[in-house]
Structures are given as C-alpha cells and as structure tokens.
Amino acid sequence: MKLIRTKTYEELSTLCADLIADVVSSKPDCVLGLATGSSPIGTYDELVRRYEKGELDFSKVRSVNLDEYVGLDGTHEQSYRYFMDTHLFNRVNIDKKNTYVPNGLVDDPAAHGAWYDENIVALGGIDLQLLGIGLDGHIGFNEPADHFVAATHQETLDPSTIEANARFFASKEEVPTSAITMGMKSIMQARSIVLIASGKKKEEILLRAFEGDVTPAVPASILQLHPNVTVILSE
Numbered sequence: 001m002k003l004i005r006t007k008t009y010e011e012l013s014t015l016c017a018d019l020i021a022d023v024v025s026s027k028p029d030c031v032l033g034l035a036t037g038s039s040p041i042g043t044y045d046e047l048v049r050r051y052e053k054g055e056l057d058f059s060k061v062r063s064v065n066l067d068e069y070v071g072l073d074g075t076h077e078q079s080y081r082y083f084m085d086t087h088l089f090n091r092v093n094i095d096k097k098n099t100y101v102p103n104g105l106v107d108d109p110a111a112h113g114a115w116y117d118e119n120i121v122a123l124g125g126i127d128l129q130l131l132g133i134g135l136d137g138h139i140g141f142n143e144p145a146d147h148f149v150a151a152t153h154q155e156t157l158d159p160s161t162i163e164a165n166a167r168f169f170a171s172k173e174e175v176p177t178s179a180i181t182m183g184m185k186s187i188m189q190a191r192s193i194v195l196i197a198s199g200k201k202k203e204e205i206l207l208r209a210f211e212g213d214v215t216p217a218v219p220a221s222i223l224q225l226h227p228n229v230t231v232i233l234s235e
C-alpha cells in the first residue's frame, strides 16, 4: 500500500485526479470504478476542469459505480445516480449509456447484483477503483459484519451510517435503510485502487483499516490484501 498525506483537500483532489487522468489518457476506453460521498467531489471538479481545458477525453470511458440507495429513483436528488450525473457525467463528454450505477428500484436485488458483477467482467474489469471510507470502515456500502460478502448485493445500512448520511436528507427518517453495493470480489479484482479520506475524523478508522487485522468487522481492512492500493489522506 502506498500512503500519501496532503495538507489540504485541494491537494488530495489534484493528486487523485492525476491518478485517474493517467488511466484515462493511457487507456481511453478504460473502466473507472467510481464513488460518491463528499470525499470525491473535489476530484470530480478537477477532472471536469481538465476536460474543459481539452486535456481529457471521456468519450470512450466506461464507468461502474459502487452503490445506490434502495428505493431511490435516479432522478431523486440524493440518489447516487443523480450525484454522478450532476458532479461528473453531465459535465464531461462521457457517453451516459456507458455509465453503470446499481439500480435501487429492482424487484430482485440478488439477480441484479449477479448481473452487475457479470457486466463488470464483460467490460473487461475495473482499471481503477476510487473509494471513500465510512466512519465505520465501510467501503461502498459494505458494512461491518462477521464475513465479507463477495457479490454485489443488498445491504442493510448501519444506524451509524444512516446517522452520518442524514446530513444530506431533510430528516434521518428519510435516509433509505438499505442499499445495493458492489461486493468485495469486484472491488478486489480492480487492477488498482485509490482510497481517499479527509479530516481528523477519519484518522482512527484508517489506522484500524490499514494497521489492524484484516477483518470483516472493518470492511476496508480487506484492502491490505490488494497488491495495488494508494491511500490519499488530507489533514
């Protein structure tokens, strides 16, 4: 694992955008694994700036997102599809039909999850997976548990996650109680992984994830087993 510490969130975003831009430039039809949350917003803004300057071309890029809330339509302002559209997809020349976000409205999440994983393989696998980390150590929405879940699946959100994400909704009661998340297999099969985290509040969980035991009680700890992980942490 490579750990990079930056002073500011802006520096973190620039460095993270550098890593993504390298992949896009060297492989124009790459598959980007993308994340939501507040952490990647600066990275997406930076990618948009580079696109506007003519430095990046997303026309052949394919993307797969980590997760989506169950019950939210893609037009709901708090859905992750909406997040991706507004923060990145609508602002660059990516072909929307090449952007995949789990569908939170499906009747059969297990079948959808199986299809989602097969589709990632059919696309050729993820070249770079971007990750944030939840305060409870979740990646995507893989919550602490007694085992790792391999497949893309429906996950019940921890009360602490609902609490943490309530800031985006009018009230805590409006936060969906479950989500569809990419499982550990697709995440771990990515050729490279970049995890970004900012602020003091993430420090403790990062220590547990990267210096503690590999355990499903701290889902991000599984990344210790991946051969190509970069962690960018801003103070």
Ligand code: GLP
Residues within 6 Å of the ligand: 035, 036, 037, 038, 039, 040, 066, 067, 131, 132, 133, 134, 135, 139, 140, 141, 161, 165
């Ligand atoms: C959310 C997302 C994760 C994200 C995490 C951290 O619940 N499902 O993919 O990494 O929380 O979010 P933030 O970057 O806002 O701290």
